[in-house]
Amino acid sequence: MMPACLLLSLVTLAQDPTELAQEPQDGASEEELWDEGLEDLLGGVPSGELGSLEEGGGLRIASLRGSVGSRYRYFFRDRDTGLNDQQWFFEGDLELDLDINESWSGFVQPRFRLDLYDSELRRFEPFEAYLNWRGESSDLRLGQMVENWGIADTYNPLDVLNRRDFASDFLDPDRLGEMGLRYRMHFPSGEVLGEPTLALYLIPVFRRTEFPTASSRYSLGAGPIPFREQGSITPDGEDQIFGAVRALSTLDTSVFNADFHLLAARGPEPFPTLMPRFKPNFTVDVVPVYYGGTTLGAGLRAVPDEQTLGSFLSEFTFKFEGAYKQLYKFPESPISAPEDYFTYVVGLDRVLDRPFGEKDQLTLTLEYAGENGASDPTSQLRFFRSDGVLRLFWEANNFSRTSLEARWIQDLDTGERIVQVIFESQLRFLHEDLRFWLDYQVFHLEPGEPSLLNFFPNGSSITTGIFLDF
Amino acid sequence: MSFFLTALLTSAALFPQENRSGVPIPAVPDFQRDHAETFGRQIAEFADLYDRGWKDEIWQGKMILFDASGDSVERSTVRYTLENPDKGDKSLVRFMTPAEYKGVAALTHENPAGNDDQWLYLPSNRKVQRISGANKTASFQGTEFTYEDLAAIEVNKYKWRFLEEVELRKGEETIACYKVEGVPQYRDTGYSRLLFWFRQDNFRREQVEYYDRASQLLKVMQSRGWEAVHGRFQRPAIMEMKNVQTKKSTLLEVEKRFLNLSLYKSRRTGKARPNLTEEFFTTRALQSR
Incomplete structure (x- = not known):
């Protein structure tokens, strides 16, 4: 929390960057080229690489981005158990890149999340809040990361x-x-x-x-x-x-x-x-x-x-x-x-260009996750002891930036599987940066098998969300 | 606005400026005009040589994508390039808009002998991922440009042939050009051949035609609003790629451009800026803003 408070207070005290601009020195003539606007394009560069901000300094917000939106999730199996069968989140975050001087910069990302159906689920927190120092051949990050x-x-x-x-x-x-x-x-x-x-x-x-x-x-x-x-x-x-x-x-x-x-x-x-x-x-x-x-x-x-x-x-x-x-x-x-163990993933990605259309792209991911070495009861409840993962991610590359993602996770020991399909697109008729998505998840559980998921109601759900990025 | 910018930069190009780059213009060699393949290759090699020495470049601009109906979207990026004529250029592209892509960055180390090394940084999951550089034919962010189109032309990766000397008409202007065919000699190309119009007086590429693998004309790229940066390096203010098969097009419009940073003085210090270095083009730097 400390770095966030510190950085936010520093932002308030920041000088106007235009005040830092100086008139040409060293007898520079008007024909000489000045770096107007160049500094704005050169964030995140190690010390000495660009010679920016080295004298005078002054904190400024170098870039700002974020999102705000809402998503609703409906669990459609094992309902009416006395637990929440739906979630309705309102959430947002803000990312601030800060330039302080040649060597120091900062980053703050406060975010909030609350669930209308769950009064206990309230989050107001700095997701990240840190300072960076960059030297010639080393760098330091201090804070929440x-x-x-x-x-x-x-x-x-x-x-x-x-x-x-x-x-x-x-x-x-x-x-x-x-x-x-x-x-x-x-x-x-x-x-x-x-x-x-x-x-x-x-x-x-x-x-x-x-x-x-x-x-x-x-x-x-x-x-x-x-x-x-x-x-x-x-x-x-x-x-x-x-x-x-x-x-x-x-x-x-x-x-x-x-x-x-x-x-x-x-x-x-x-x-x-x-x-x-x-x-x-x-x-x-x-x-x-x-x-x-x-x-x-x-x-x-x-x-x-x-x-x-x-x-x-x-x-x-x-x-x-x-x-x-x-x-x-x-x-x-x-x-x-618990007993010691070795856990691993092997896999591959393959990108296919234009599989269905003129500019689309399909990424195929195949992975196997396994575990060896432990047989205690705790180990039986861990995920990814012997699981196959198949993921297909299709991007239309159209004006609405439509994408479709399908993921199949199969437990090869117990037969348990999770299938997830996510559709995402921009609602351009409302706003260029308004993002809509639909997430459908189906859980197939094996009640007789030792699995952590068997302790809970079936998590099959459909989620829809709308977010504005800025 | 674009028209004004184009007119302004064209007029600037019509009046030759003093070469302030410190990089002399090479003398035109004695071309072997009686052999089409040799002459074609000599033109391509000289065009490549003519443009060397800029060291580094920062380009900020917008991409305007048009579909066949005239609907359009805008995207903006900043591209940083480090010149490395023998080992392959290095470039880093940062996306500014759309807002969803803000912070996304792509790093490319071109490899003259094989596939490029490429990495992608997605701020949403804080991950730098190496990706295969084999997908050169993919559209660059939904534009009519592919990764192949945006990479530097490696002379050795094409088989060249001089076709003819032509007068290219651009508006009121008539430009004397060498028309040269380049046939890609590398795998994973989207093209059977490219036709280049090299301007005879300064060897810049006025126009390029791209033919698909079925040898049909696919796209035409035209550049305009040329500017001699530092009185030496020819750069267009606008590049337009038209897909003649789908009727879609993309405009790349420059908003800011800096070549050879050491030729600029810092407003803050009054001192010359240093050039970009290799460190700027690392996966470490990719994660920085």
């Missing part, structure tokens, strides 16, 4: 930085910003390794995951045993600290060109184990018990070289993302940590 470390489409074992907000959508939860710092060191590119970067992360304060509310269809307290989120068993002291090291680079070989990541991270895991707690009065409830995890992982996204492997293969993008998870319990924890 969100990053996506994933490579695959549907499931990302490497994406372990941010907690999730399970309240508004249990299966596709939004990220929550983490407060801390990121320091990146940049190294010179070579013939094979390009843009080598070493990134260090430190999140010193642990914050709990946001769970579905009591009236949500995914409420953890909907069963006969009450869920006591306030009784969470969380790490204290040094155990709260999350730290990570990421090494990133491009790889240019005669066989393929790729981006690869290596990751080592240690700290509290964002999603806890749920433990029954027996009370002296012979009642029982369920509390979240957080534990720690060490993650060692690697990821690769590669495009085969056309000259070596031919043009057919060079039209594919191949990807791998895998992480070994070693879990450990905190001293306060009354239960042992």
Whole structure:
């Protein structure tokens, strides 16, 4: 919260950028070329690259964007269980890019979300609010940040930085910003390794995951045993600290060109184990018990070289993302940590031009997500233990920017599947930037199988939304 | 407005300016005119050589897309390019409008020998993704331009043939041109051949015709409002691509253009600006605003 307040107050005090313009110096003649308007086009450039803003400085809003809108979701199976069978969200966000001086810039993204059918679901928060410092060969980010470390489409074992907000959508939860710092060191590119970067992360304060509310269809307290989120068993002291090291680079070989990541991270895991707690009065409830995890992982996204492997293969993008998870319990924890495991995704993307029309494009994604190494009861409830994913994303590339996305997730062990179709288009007859979408999800569950989804009502739903982007 | 801009820039082009770029204009070589393939290639090579030395370029403008009925939409982008004649140019495109695409950025490292390296940054999911550079025939954001059309012409990737010397009429103006055929020699092209009209006095491309794989005329690109930036580098204010088969068209209209940043002085400091560097064209920079 602190960086957001700081930055917003600085915005108020910002000088008018036109006041910073100076008359030509050094005896410059009128024939000389001045950089009128150039600075506006040169945001986000490392120190010394462009020589902008180096003297005088002054904070200014370099760019502003955002959206506001509403979406309504109707669950059409397992209704009338006493839980909310519909959601009606009003939400919006604002993104402000701030230039402070040559080395410092900032970013603030406040957002709000409220559900008319759920009085507990109210979010007013800075999604991100941070300051950036850029040096010649390193940069620092300080504040609340969100990053996506994933490579695959549907499931990302490497994406372990941010907690999730399970309240508004249990299966596709939004990220929550983490407060801390990121320091990146940049190294010179070579013939094979390009843009080598070493990134260090430190999140010193642990914050709990946001769970579905009591009236949500995914409420953890909907069963006969009450869920006591306030009784969470969380790490204290040094155990709260999350730290990570990421090494990133491009790889240019005669066989393929790729981006690869290596990751080592240690700290509290964002999603806890749920433990029954027996009370002296012979009642029982369920509390979240957080534990720690060490993650060692690697990821690769590669495009085969056309000259070596031919043009057919060079039209594919191949990807791998895998992480070994070693879990450990905190001293306060009354239960042992789940068993270690290896989780991974392999897959490919293929883009087809003009499959049906004159300018359209179809992206086909095929992925397999698997897990090895653990057999404890907790592991049975994890998603993506042996799942296939097929995604088709069609973009019309027309004036209304119409798109259609279909995703099929199939659990190959249990037979469970989720099919989702999303249609999106601009309502140009009303406004160029008014976006409409329709999302249809069907869940096929296998009640006899061990699956987390079997604890909840069937999540099949239809959602429609309308948003104005600006 | 466009007419005014065009007229203004055309009049500027009619009155040659002093070359302030520091890059001399190369002497026209002794063309081998009796051999159509050699002469065609020499023209293409010289046109390429003629335009070298601009170092970096920032282009801000809008794309106006028209359909056959005359309905239109506007999109605006900023394109940053780093000249790299032997290894392939590097470019970064940032989308300004429509609002939904604001912040989306695409990075391309051209590869003269094979497919380009390409990355896409989508701010909605905070992800930089490498994508296959094989899809050159795809429409660039729904325009009549494809990625292939917007990439720099690599002379070695075409088989050239001089066709004739022609007088190209553009409004009141008659321009002496070399008409040259270029047949793409790379896979994944959308064209069977291209016809170029190279202006004889400064070798800029006045017009290009694109023929589809069935050898039918598909598109015609015309450039107008030429300006000699720094009195040296020819750049059009407007590029128009007309699809003669679908009757759709796209206008690329420049709003701001900077070539060789070191030739501009900073209003803030009074000092010359540095040129863009390789660091600007990295996946790290892609995630910045």
